[in-house]
Amino acid sequence: xxxxxxxxxxxxxxxxxxxxxxxxxxxxxxxxxxxxxxxxxxxxxxxxxxxxxxxxxxxxxxxxxxxxxxxxxxxxxxxxxxxxxxxxxxxxxxxxxxxxxxxxxxxxxxxxxxxxxxxxxxxxxxxxxxxxxxxxxxxxxxxxxxxxxxxxxxxxxxxxxxxxxxxxxxxxxxxxxxxxxxxxxxxxxxxxxxxxxxxxxxxxxxxxxxxxxxxxxxxxxxxxxxxxxxxxxxxxxxxxxxxxxxxxxxxxxxxxxxxxxxxxxxxxxxxxxxxxxxxxxxxxxxxxxxxxxx
Numbered sequence: 001x002x003x004x005x006x007x008x009x010x011x012x013x014x015x016x017x018x019x020x021x022x023x024x025x026x027x028x029x030x031x032x033x034x035x036x037x038x039x040x041x042x043x044x045x046x047x048x049x050x051x052x053x054x055x056x057x058x059x060x061x062x063x064x065x066x067x068x069x070x071x072x073x074x075x076x077x078x079x080x081x082x083x084x085x086x087x088x089x090x091x092x093x094x095x096x097x098x099x100x101x102x103x104x105x106x107x108x109x110x111x112x113x114x115x116x117x118x119x120x121x122x123x124x125x126x127x128x129x130x131x132x133x134x135x136x137x138x139x140x141x142x143x144x145x146x147x148x149x150x151x152x153x154x155x156x157x158x159x160x161x162x163x164x165x166x167x168x169x170x171x172x173x174x175x176x177x178x179x180x181x182x183x184x185x186x187x188x189x190x191x192x193x194x195x196x197x198x199x200x201x202x203x204x205x206x207x208x209x210x211x212x213x214x215x216x217x218x219x220x221x222x223x224x225x226x227x228x229x230x231x232x233x234x235x236x237x238x239x240x241x242x243x244x245x246x247x248x249x250x251x252x253x254x255x256x257x258x259x260x261x262x263x264x265x266x267x268x269x270x271x272x273x274x275x276x277x278x279x280x281x282x283x284x285x286x287x288x289x290x291x292x293x294x
Contacts, residue, residue, distance in 0.1 A: 004045070006078060009071040011038040012050060016068050019057040042067075093122035094280025099130035099138060100148040101200070103226045104268070107245045108148070108165070112287040119287075123280045131199055139271055145281045146288070150201030151267040161271045164292055167243040169205070169264040172229075174236040175254045182261040185213035192238035194229050197222035202266060206241045209264050230255060 014024040015035070025035045043050050050064035060068055084093065100109055105127065116123055130138065135147030139159055153161050171183040180187060189210060196202045203222070210217055220238045223229050229240045234254040243266040244257060251257055270288055277285060 004042070005038075006075070008038040008042050009067070010075055011035055012042060012064070013068050013071045013075065015039070015051065015058055016060050016064070019059075021058065090279065092120075094278060095124045095126060096146065096280050096284045097126050097128070097144050098146045098148075098284065099128045099135035099144050101131065101150075102129055102224065103243060103245070104148045105129060106227065108291065111291055112284065115287040115290070116284060120280070120283050123283060125284060132201055136271060139273060142273075145272060145277070146284060147271040148288075149269050149271045150205075151269045153269065153271070158274055159271055160274045161269045163267065164270045164288065165245075165268045167245050167266050167268075169202075169209075169241050169260060169266050170244045170257045171260055172233045172240045172242055172251075173256045173258060174233055174239070175256050176236055177239075177256075179256055179258055183258050184261050185210045185215045188239060188241070189215040189217035192220040193217055194232050194238040194240045195219040195222050196226075196229075196242075197224055200224060202241075202243070205264065205266060209241075209260070209262075212262075 011024060011028060011030070014027055015021055018024050018027060021032060021035050021039075024030075025032045028035070039051060046063070046067075048063045049061050050067060052059050052061055098109075109127065113125060116125060128138075128144070130144075130147070132147070132149035132153065135144060135149055136153065136156060136159065138144035139147055140156065148164070149161065151161070151163060155161075171188060173179055173183075177191075195206060198204075221232070223232075226242055229242065230252065232238065233240050234252040236254075241260070241264070270285060272281065272285065276282075
């Protein structure tokens with residue numbers, strides 16, 4: 001049996017609800033012969049009469065009533081699906097899949113998420129903790145919509161990456177230490193260090209900063225969670241090099257944050273697929289762009 005036509009089912013339901021072919025034709029803005037044809041094709045396809053044509057009113061047969069009952073539910077589901085899609089097309093609803101590092105999640109993303117929740121409450125933002133390379137890979141696969149990635153990145157076909165923020169990398173030092181006026185690679189290399197692990201761009205950035213001064217220090221421990229690193233610094237376990245994002249919470253009183261000499265910066269970019277984004281993704285990009293910093 002061929003699939004039923006939704007237009008024909010809608011015609012049948014309307015005839016039963018209004019009681020006549022003529023009323024259904026007017027309500028559906030169809031010609032009377034078209035309404036009759038819809039019913040005839042349904043009855044032919046099902047091999048059963050669906051309507052009883054009485055003098056004052058058209059009523060369904062038993063088979064017809066069964067199809068009308070199921071048809072109402074089917075049409076309701078279709079209308080709901082079309083409304084949901086329309087809401088997404090208009091940007092009133094939708095889903096955004098976003099990947100970012102733990103540092104960005106802690107201090108940068110909440111501001112953008114608050115904007116989306118206030119201005120576009122129908123948009124669901126799903127966040128995953130990812131390294132820059134993981135985010136770029138998932139963008140290429142189509143399983144991610146936006147990635148907050150460390151810069152610089154090589155050009156990737158099908159993706160666009162634009163600069164977003166540039167935050168200073170600072171030395172986070174136990175408050176019990178005597179801190180010099182200039183925090184240099186040589187001074188830090190001579191002390192116990194807590195660094196990000198080798199899977200992060202920050203690890204590469206700090207390694208190059210040390211290497212430019214002829215230093216190759218060994219970390220006492222490598223972690224990926226900046227808050228855990230700060231806790232260890234506060235406990236006196238070692239010093240760390242971490243970005244100091246604007247808007248971050250006040251530091252533990254047992255930590256001293258000091259600028260580096262020479263200065264070091266952590267740059268972040270917004271990555272997404274090339275071409276016009278879906279409305280929900282565009283709104284999220286706009287909220288993030290409002291936090292852009294040079």
